[in-house]
Amino acid sequence: MAEFGFHASHEQIAPSALLEMVGEAERAGFQTAMCSDHFAPWSHSQGHSGFAWAWLGAALARTALPFGVVSAPGQRYHPAIIAQASATLTEMFPGRFWVAFGSGQALNEHITGDRWPGKAERNARLLEAVEVVRALLTGETVSHDGHFRVDRATLYSRPDQPPPIVGAAVTAQTAHWVGGWADGLITVNQPIERLRQVIGAFRDGGGDDKPVRLQVHLSYHPDEATALAIAHDQWRYGIIGSEVGWALETPEDFEQVAAYIRPDDVRPHVLVSSSLNQHSQWLHEYAELGVNALYLHHVGKQQRQFIEAFGTEVLPELIS
Numbered sequence: 001m002a003e004f005g006f007h008a009s010h011e012q013i014a015p016s017a018l019l020e021m022v023g024e025a026e027r028a029g030f031q032t033a034m035c036s037d038h039f040a041p042w043s044h045s046q047g048h049s050g051f052a053w054a055w056l057g058a059a060l061a062r063t064a065l066p067f068g069v070v071s072a073p074g075q076r077y078h079p080a081i082i083a084q085a086s087a088t089l090t091e092m093f094p095g096r097f098w099v100a101f102g103s104g105q106a107l108n109e110h111i112t113g114d115r116w117p118g119k120a121e122r123n124a125r126l127l128e129a130v131e132v133v134r135a136l137l138t139g140e141t142v143s144h145d146g147h148f149r150v151d152r153a154t155l156y157s158r159p160d161q162p163p164p165i166v167g168a169a170v171t172a173q174t175a176h177w178v179g180g181w182a183d184g185l186i187t188v189n190q191p192i193e194r195l196r197q198v199i200g201a202f203r204d205g206g207g208d209d210k211p212v213r214l215q216v217h218l219s220y221h222p223d224e225a226t227a228l229a230i231a232h233d234q235w236r237y238g239i240i241g242s243e244v245g246w247a248l249e250t251p252e253d254f255e256q257v258a259a260y261i262r263p264d265d266v267r268p269h270v271l272v273s274s275s276l277n278q279h280s281q282w283l284h285e286y287a288e289l290g291v292n293a294l295y296l297h298h299v300g301k302q303q304r305q306f307i308e309a310f311g312t313e314v315l316p317e318l319i320s
Contacts, residue, residue: 003032003292004030004296005031005034005296006030007034010049011040011046012048012234012301015054018050021304022063023062023063024304025065025307028310028311030311030315031065031319032068033059033063033067033068034068034069035067035069037071038052039108039111041251043251043254043258056089060097061093066095066096067096067097068186070168071099071100071101072103073101074125074148076104076112078150079132079150080132080136080153082133083132083136083137086163087157087158087162088157090159090161091158094161099163099165101166102167102169103246104126106246106249110249121147123174125146130165134165136155137158138162139155164211166182166213167181167185167186169187169198169202170188172194175207179203179205179206179208180206183211184211184212185202185207185211187199187214188216192285199290212289213291213294214286216271216297218270218279218296218298218299219271219272219299219300220276220310224274227273228263232262235269235270235299237258240254276309276310280313283318284318
């Protein structure tokens with residue numbers, strides 16, 4: 001049976017408030033959690049970007065929930081540092097942490113001043129990083145010279161069991177590739193047939209017996225027009241796809257590109273409804289695709305109404 005979790009959006013909510021919200025989500029019945037890892041928000045209206053790795057220690061200590069994070073080793077983060085951070089969290093909180101790796105987004109990675117590579121090079125760099133992180137987590141001393149360099153690195157504080165290393169993918173092509181090296185898949189909600197293709201590609205690529213996690217962007221408000229307005233205001237920047245979205249470097253860039261996105265253009269990417277029954281139905285359909293965990297992200301900055309409504313009306317129906 002699928003688990004239902006809370007997505008903590010660092011680019012929208014201050015770290016202190018987000019810590020309170022994840023505690024409220026646990027009390028409301030959410031079973032698990034994950035968070036984003038941004039250096040910058042997509043827009044000034046989102047307005048935040050706390051350091052996920054520091055926040056995760058507090059969130060794991062504050063709650064009993066398992067947590068995951070989607071990150072990008074290789075440019076902003078040296079893979080040895082990601083391995084050390086993952087090892088420390090897992091040693092302190094055994095069995096409660098997983099990390100997902102993706103090829104990154106220029107919005108967060110350009111801060112190093114290094115060139116932003118194309119997709120093929122980013123994928124090659126990511127695979128090198130995964131191999132280095134895995135080796136370090138198993139206790140090897142690692143030296144490496146490729147897309148990045150590692151010189152005789154050893155992790156001295158390690159967990160008994162390393163955390164799962166999950167692959168992040170949006171397209172079927174990337175999901176197929178991820179199936180060959182990752183311990184699981186995390187993807188985002190899409191129209192149901194396209195999502196079925198992404199999951200199928202992951203299974204065909206080597207992920208047949210591995211868990212699938214799904215981040216679900218949704219907007220709930222008792223007033224339908226308000227729910228749509230929230231989704232358009234906060235998440236139209238997040239729907240910019242293809243290489244354009246991965247290559248934009250600043251919130252100003254995203255605001256310019258998103259200026260002509262209309263409210264209804266957001267609907268294929270964000271589940272917008274004033275009906276809790278409709279949200280339940282959508283989530284049930286996703287779970288039936290063989291998804292192991294769904295992380296619900298209400299795309300508004302005000303989370304309390306969403307947590308209370310879903311905790312009272314939606315989660316009991318889905319989890320029972």
